[in-house]
Amino acid sequence: MMRLKIMIGLTVLVLIVLNYSIYQKEEIIDKGETVLLELAPVDPRSLIQGDYMRLRYAIEDDAFKTASSVDIKSGYMVISVNAQQIASFVRLEDETPLADDEKRLYYHKTYGGVRIVPDSFFFQEGHADKYQNAKYGVFKFDDSGNHILTDLADQP
Incomplete structure (x- = not known):
């Protein structure tokens, strides 16, 4: 009986956290x-996985030029957001406070470059035409720097 109560309690706790x-x-x-x-050029569709697009971001190249000279595997880069809401790489995070138009974006360094996650976008079957000309990943950022990829867009 005690085990049942513990299992129910743990199940409720897991559901609350989720x-x-x-x-x-x-x-x-x-x-x-x-x-x-x-977005930077990359093989856009995966034939094996269905309606899925592999993503690579243009700022990864700019960040890699800086990150390749430091011995840090992962961390935050600082990006600046212009009036059209398009981000550009500024620097790797240091002690400098963020300006009003700057945000923190998590990266990890691989052998071939810098990766920003998420690096893939799944979409509903049959909607490939909507995303094939995408030029931007549309992210939503909160005040703490947490972000979510919500869509892909052709123009700002």
């Missing part, structure tokens, strides 16, 4: 600031 995580992500989507990351 629902709170979902709630946080929904808050970012609803109230977050929109930021566009320019």
